Amino acid sequence: MSLFWRIFLLNATVLFAAAGLLLLGPVTISTPVLLTEALILAGGLAAMLTANAALLRVGLAPLQRLTRAMSTTDLLRPGRRPVVSGHGEIAGLIQTFNTMLDRLEAERAASSGLALSAQEAERRRIAQELHDEIGQTLTAVLLELKRVADQAPSDLRPQLHQVQETTRASLDEIRRIARRLRPGVLEELGLISSLKALANEMAEHTDLTVERHFDSDLPALDHETELVLYRVAQEGLTNAVRHSEARRAELTLRTAPGGVDLLVADDGIGIGAAAEGAGIRGMRERALLVGAELVIGPAPGRGTRVRLHVPVKNGGS
Known part of the structure; x- marks a missing residue:
């Protein structure tokens, strides 16, 4: 009726x-x-x-x-x-x-997948150009500065050595940016090694102390799932440094019922009522690509906690 x-x-x-x-x-x-x-x-x-x-x-x-x-x-938070x-x-x-x-x-999900695939391809291209073009150029500059410093008068050598150190620091920074754009460790050594490298890099270049907890019996994951897990961990730790004013963070990857859980928790000021930025929206879009559930909220005590649950069927993907 x-x-x-x-x-x-x-x-x-x-x-x-x-x-x-x-x-x-x-x-x-x-x-x-x-x-x-x-x-x-x-x-x-x-x-x-x-x-x-x-x-x-x-x-x-x-x-x-x-x-x-x-x-x-x-649409970024599929529900009932x-x-x-x-x-x-x-x-x-x-x-x-x-x-x-x-x-x-x-x-x-389909359009986000195409956009993120294009984004990853562009990151790889930029990282390659940074490594091949700018990296090689700065290496040549370093060699030339060394040759000039060896032949320069003694009163100019300290200044030339300072320029050498500045150039060397710039070269290291470019290489670090290239690694963040294209995590070669992920492709060569796998997810756990790439997350360890990410935590070490954060600890070396920021004031953030990262504690790592990784299960040894993780199920097999395909490359797309590993890339999503890596990018979410990278964005979570970056947000802890840039926005949370955190001094300590925990990075955990563990086996969970029906899949794996990635946890990033910090002791910062928390997300509060702030609107979600492009970084969090990007994490949600990546989670949708692999059918994962992303929950962002307050951490126990204080700070922010990011939890990504990735379902895994039949013990692997």
Whole structure:
């Protein structure tokens, strides 16, 4: 039955019931209207309106649930679908909304996958150019500075040595940036080694102390899943340094029921009510690529805790 006829019949039922009570009941209306008759009519009208409101609320409750679902849906946070309830057009509307969400999430995941693949390819290209072009150029500059310093007067050598150190530091920084753009350790030595290298790099170049906890019996993971885990860990530790004012962080990779868990927790000021930036949105998009669940919230005590649960079927991917 359509929504129009359901509402029409609900109202008609109430009106017919009121008309029947007036026709068959002992109530009569005088001219002028007596106080008792006015009170009886007012009570009957109130009862009729109450019954009509109750029936409409029951009939339209599925639409209210659908409205709440529409206002809270976030494609980066897939959640439960509204339950298909009601009759006729209402049930069809909820089913159509759920189908639309499935399609939008699939399209968002596909487009995010293409965008992130292009991003990784661009990172590899930039890292290669930094290593091959700028890195080699600075290496040549260092060699030339050494040759000039060996032949320069003794009073100029300290200054030339200072320029050499500055150039060497710039070369190291470029190599570090290239490694962050393209984690070669991940491709060559695997996920655990790359996470250890990431933690060591953070400890060397920042004031952040990183404690590492890695299970030894992790299931086999494909390259895409390992890259997602690495990038989420990298972004979590970077946020701890840049935004949380943290001094200590924990990086954990462990086996969990149905998959693996990556945990990044710090002792900083916490995320609070701050809006999610591009980094967190990027983590959510990466999580969707492998069907993972990302939860970001306060850490026990203080700070921020990032948890990424990656499902693994049949002990491996």
